[in-house]
Amino acid sequence: MKKLLKLFLIGLLLFIVSACTREENTITYEIEINEELPTTIEVGSSIDFKNYFRIIASNDEEVEVTSEMLDLTEVDLNNVGKFKITIKYLELEKTLEFTVISPEDSEDAEDDEEDFDEDEDENDDENQNDNNDEEDQDQNEDEENELNNATELFISEYSEGKSYNKYIEIFNGTGKIVDLSNYSLALFNNSKQPAQYTFQLSGELKDGEIIIVYNPSANATIKENGNFSNRVIEFNGNDVIALLKGEEIIDVVGDLNNPVSDGWDIGSISEATKDNTIIRKSNVYSPNSNWNPDEWQVLGLEDYSDLKSHTLDNYEPVEYEDDENNDNEEKERVVDLFISEYFEGVGEYKDSKYIEIYNPFDTIVDLSNYAFAVYKDGSLNPAFTEPLSGELRANQVYIVYAPYSVKAISEKGHLASEVCYFNGDDAIALLKDNEVIDVIGLIGEKPIDGWAVDVFSTTQNNTLIRKESINSPTSTWDPNEWYPCYENYLYNLGNHYQEEYLYNNFDLIFKMMNDLTLDSKGTVTSIYPIKVKGTVYMDVANETKLVYLTDGKNFIKLHGDKIHNYTAPGQVYEITAYYKVHQYIPSLEVENPESDIIRVDGEIVIDEIQVKEVELSEILALKRENFRYNLENGYLQSFLKVKGYLQYDREYYALTENIVEPKNDGNFLKSALYFKNNMFEFKDNLIDYEVGFGAEIKIEIYGVIYDWNPDRKNWRIYVDVEKTLSNLN
Structure with a gap:
């Protein structure tokens, strides 16, 4: 019994000794923060957050910090603000807060720190330190009111609406004029790489300005505000659209790494990139090559309330001294030769093309200073230039045509040239002294199926006639200045008429009628009205819609509802009417006699008839x-x-x-x-x-x-x- 008790006591003693020994050999750990690294960083910085932490063991060994230990869910380096990161190791946890500031704030902070250090060195007494503290506080308050600029161009608005109502808006808040030739847009269908379409931007973008790239078939609201149209804007809600600088993606809408079936979520709104307009939040100062839905705000389907504008916190655009002068220059148009008609044939006319220019002056113009240029495949440089020569008489036209055009064109044409080997998606420009003064299309852009002229018509396979109200060229393409006609329309070729012209010589009207093509019933109407002055010579009895107008040599029927109420024989009138051939008889058609017929008092009434x-x-x-x-x-x-x-x-x-x-x-x-x-x-x-x-x-x-x-x-x-x-x- 004593022997057993002795063995028990020895075992108990050995256990106690062993336990004490294990306790003495236990290793502990501690997480330390690297105080030498700054926690105030600039927008757009690239940071390796592992360097901010050290894990030290009780035996003085150091544990390597890995990305898996860090919780970076709050990290946002593209926006001014604050975020926290957390490191976890075993049962240990530590959190560190970061402040993101704009580059301007960073420079000011460095200056303030240098000034503060100098003051510290030069003034050691307590009162001076108190003054420094007050100055520092004032500087911090001023710092909060400092204006911020964006670090780079970025996508500020995206709209994916019904049908083809789509656009991308790009904003420049950098404080500088940016050369757009370094940038492009790319469309990645269903997040698949490489890009399905790309579009090279061109021109310059001033600070505070916006460009909009839109689908060529978008609605009128988008087109009126747009700058470029291109098929790169054929995206759906599940396609990625990216802004590139050079070959590098700098900003995206959509996630290249996570395809979706319909659209990406933004906040609580599911599939927000589908059937919605979304805008960049006002505290976003930088583009982001990784899709971040937290940077976006959803407006709704085809909500254009923010179109062509963007708000950036603590930002004011640069005021350019010559802005006002430039605006006036853009609005002031100088009378000169201009493109009056454009034709691209189709079918049996597929090789027929021409450009017509008009001389609005009352004098002869020397053509040696002028040329035509064609810009193909979206190039900023002309593929071919054709210098003009000779003279163009007052109020006459000059026609340059493709060499293999049909006889109806070549007979009236003045110059056959390769410059007319254009397609509907090629820009055509009239040059004077090597400067573009008039243009059809946008130089540097290659649209889908031509540039839209109205809801139904484009520059492809069409005839365009300059509206009679236009009397000067413009280097900016404006589809609202043109009448689109149907395919292979040649009936205005060789003639151009302006709103200001008052036809008191009816021979000119009959010449225009002679150029019209009649239908099977001998009927056709002009596509735009003209102004005519003449004397009502006689009523037609029992015809409430018909009187005869004369210029002293010719007569023409004047049709209009209850026209006898607005005319009387022996009176002179100025009339707005469409010239028309009705069942092989020439006439003038007045749509609104009450407003389109104006009696002219004091004019000589024509009573002697040839x-x-x-x-x-x-x-x-x-x-x-x-x-x-x-x-x-x-x-x-x-x-x-x-x-x-x-x-x-x-x-x-x-x-x-x-x-x-x-x-x-x-x-x-x-x-x-x-x-x-x-x-x-x-x-x-x-x-x-x-x-x-x-x-x-x-x-x-x-x-x-x-x-x-x-x-x-x-x-x-x-x-x-x-x-x-x-x-x-």
Whole structure:
């Protein structure tokens, strides 16, 4: 028993000794912070946070700090503000706070620190230290009010709307003018690399300015505010759009490393990059090559309330001394030659192209200072330049065309040139002294299917005609200055008309009509109105929508609703109307007689009319389908004097070449010129001259061709009753 007790005591003693020994050999750890490294850092800095911590063991050995030990979820180096990082090792944990400041604040802080150190060295007494503390406090307050600039260009707004209503907005808050040729946009379809489309930017962007790149088929609101259109803006909510500087991505919307099916979340809003406009928060001063949804604010679907603007905290743009002057220069346009018409053919006209320029001056212009240039594939440099030569007369056009254009173009063209080997997505410029003065399209851009002119039309496979209100060139492409026409429209070629021009010589109007192409019914209307001045010569009885207007040589029908309420014979009017051919007869169509017809008092009323004497056989031989022949020879617009036998037929008069005239299959006189007037307008003054009632002699009548009557299958003339009766033998 004693032996067992002795063994127990020995074992207990050994256990106690062993326990004490283990306690003495236990290693402990401590996390230390590297006080030599700054915790106030600049926006955009690259920091290895592992260097801020040391893990020291009780045996003086050091444990390597790894990234897995650090909690960096709050880290944001792209925005001014504060964040914390935490290190964990075993049961130990330590947190360190960082402050992110702008570069300007950093410079001021360094200056303040140097000043403070100098004061410390020079002044050791307590009162001086107190003064330094107060100054330092004042400086810190001023520091908070210091203005901040962005570190780099960045995407400030993104909009993915219905259909093609999409754009990207880029903001310059750097305090400097930035050369955009170093930057580009790239579209990564479904986050896949390489980029599906890229778009090289061009030009300069001043501090405080914004550029907008938009889809070519976007709505009018976007286009009016946009700067460039390109297919790079064909993104959907699940595509990444990136801003690159050189070859390096500096900013993104979307995550290249985490594809999504519809869109990326922003805060509590799921799929926020789909069907939404999002804007960069005002405290973001730098681009971010990694998608960070916390930097963005969601506005909503097609919300354009922030379009073409951006707010940056504690920021004011540079005020350029010449801004006001530059704005005035942009608004002030100088009258010069300008592009008046553009044509790119399609189908059988695919090789036909031309550019037409117009001389708005009242003098001849020497063309030797001018040239055409074509910019292909989005290049900023012309692919081909064609110097012009010769002279361009006042108010005339000059046409440069592709060498293999159709005859209708080459016959009216002045110069065949390779400069017209353009496509609808190539910019065309008119140069004067090697400077661009007028342009179609945006130089440096390659759009999808041409530049949009309106909702339905682009510069591709189209004819564009400069609006008549434009009298000067502009080096900035403005689609609102153009009328888009349908494919292969050539009918205005060789002519250009301006709003200010007042047509008091109707020969010019008929020349324009002669260039129109009639439909199968002999009808066509001009695409824009003109201003005409003339004297209303006579009403058409029983026609509330028709009077005749004259310039003394020519007559033309003037149509308009209740036009008799706004006109009176023997008065001069200025009229806004569309020139028109209606069933092979020239006319003017007034849309709003109340506003488009203005009486001009004090003008000389035209009462002496130039008469065109023709044989009745000439009129009877005319074919209505030969519109150009009839017009060029004055049959349709002249005040005619015609002689023939007077026939009475169904309450209407007609002239015939023969006393006896057989009937046609409609039971009307086979070959006769019928009067539009009802016989009662003549008050029985012609009864003595009717065949069968008088001496059966030919009489002379005066009037204007009214129309071709399909029922009678004959021409009709509206007779000037007063002049005809006064000239009867």
